[in-house]
Amino acid sequence: PSGGLPRHFLDLDQVEGETLTGILDLSRRLKAGGAETVLGRARPLEGRVLALIFEKNSTRTRVSFEVAMRQLGGDVLVMDASTSQIDRGETMADTARVLSRYVDAIMFRTREPERLAEMVAHATVPVINGLTDVAHPCQLMADVMTLQEHKGDDLSRRVVAWSGDGNNVANTWVKAAARFGFELRLACPEELRVDPDVVGWARASGARVVEGTDPEALVDGVDCVVTDTWVSMGDEEREVANRHNLLRRYQVNEALMARAAPDALFMHCLPAHRGEEVTDAVIDGPRSAVWDEAENRLHAQKGILAWCLGA
Ligand code: CP
Ligand code: NVA
Numbered sequence: 398p399s400g401g402l403p404r405h406f407l408d409l410d411q412v413e414g415e416t417l418t419g420i421l422d423l424s425r426r427l428k429a430g431g432a433e434t435v436l437g438r439a440r441p442l443e444g445r446v447l448a449l450i451f452e453k454n455s456t457r458t459r460v461s462f463e464v465a466m467r468q469l470g471g472d473v474l475v476m477d478a479s480t481s482q483i484d485r486g487e488t489m490a491d492t493a494r495v496l497s498r499y500v501d502a503i504m505f506r507t508r509e510p511e512r513l514a515e516m517v518a519h520a521t522v523p524v525i526n527g528l529t530d531v532a533h534p535c536q537l538m539a540d541v542m543t544l545q546e547h548k549g550d551d552l553s554r555r556v557v558a559w560s561g562d563g564n565n566v567a568n569t570w571v572k573a574a575a576r577f578g579f580e581l582r583l584a585c586p587e588e589l590r591v592d593p594d595v596v597g598w599a600r601a602s603g604a605r606v607v608e609g610t611d612p613e614a615l616v617d618g619v620d621c622v623v624t625d626t627w628v629s630m631g632d633e634e635r636e637v638a639n640r641h642n643l644l645r646r647y648q649v650n651e652a653l654m655a656r657a658a659p660d661a662l663f664m665h666c667l668p669a670h671r672g673e674e675v676t677d678a679v680i681d682g683p684r685s686a687v688w689d690e691a692e693n694r695l696h697a698q699k700g701i702l703a704w705c706l707g708a
Contacts, residue, residue: 403705446499497522512529536566541573556619558581574599575602663685
């Protein structure tokens with residue numbers, strides 16, 4: 398690696414707001430025009446290799462990073478914790494030191510944020526957070542890009558409502574509200590609220606975040622309704638039946654969507670659990686933006702990769 402600190406992409410509160418806006422601008426231009434037009438080279442990441450390490454399952458994150466890297470002329474390798482030495486106890490620190498000698502960047506999907514932090518502390522190449530138990534920043538880059546495509550670049554007068562579990566994706570929507578200026582209303586059961594430290598950070602940064610337990614009231618008139626699974630990866634051991642009981646009234650169905658603005662979008666990071674957090678009528682309905690949202694993972698990853706790798 399060349400001198401200077403690597404450009405890690407770890408969370409929306411760890412990267413300056415102006416940088417995030419710049420990454421999204423680049424993502425949008427790459428989506429519209431391709432690398433040759435935008436960056437002056439058809440293969441700006443030629444000769445660069447990204448390692449993808451998964452300690453949890455993935456479809457979109459894996460495929461969008463692989464395709465993004467290849468379309469920009471680079472290469473990827475995918476590591477699964479269970480077939481590497483990671484699951485036999487090699488530390489993240491040692492893994493980071495070794496991988497930094499082989500590859501140009503590392504994307505890591507893991508459980509506890511401490512594992513990601515250990516990786517970052519010892520990597521000498523950029524590290525990208527591909528989801529932890531508490532954050533999913535690459536997802537929110539695609540989500541904000543999608544919201545802007547449908548509602549315009551200036552989100553300052555827009556209102557988004559989250560109805561469901563106050564999970565890793567919800568945390569990151571809160572950080573996105575601080576970075577991109579939209580109002581966020583969180584409808585979550587008392588027991589499954591978003592981390593108060595995250596809400597506190599966002600409010601201290603000027604974000605408008607409203608919290609409550611009544612989805613009907615909170616969705617009233619909003620521009621976008623968002624939800625996610627009731628049982629995130631790793632939650633399977635934590636009282637699934639009780640989570641379903643607590644979250645049932647937060648389901649996004651046609652009755653709940655009817656309370657939002659007439660042109661309100663429905664968003665979901667996917668995978669969806671149809672009939673649980675969202676009904677078929679909503680996710681397959683005319684206001685659903687979920688396939689645009691999934692597509693934009695590819696374009697947003699390109700912006701993130703180009704920034705991290707200095708393309
Ligand atoms: N939304 C998302 O991150 O999907 P995957 O788990 O399939 O990567
Ligand atoms: N909250 C979900 C998101 C999956 C992309 C999970 O962590 O399993």
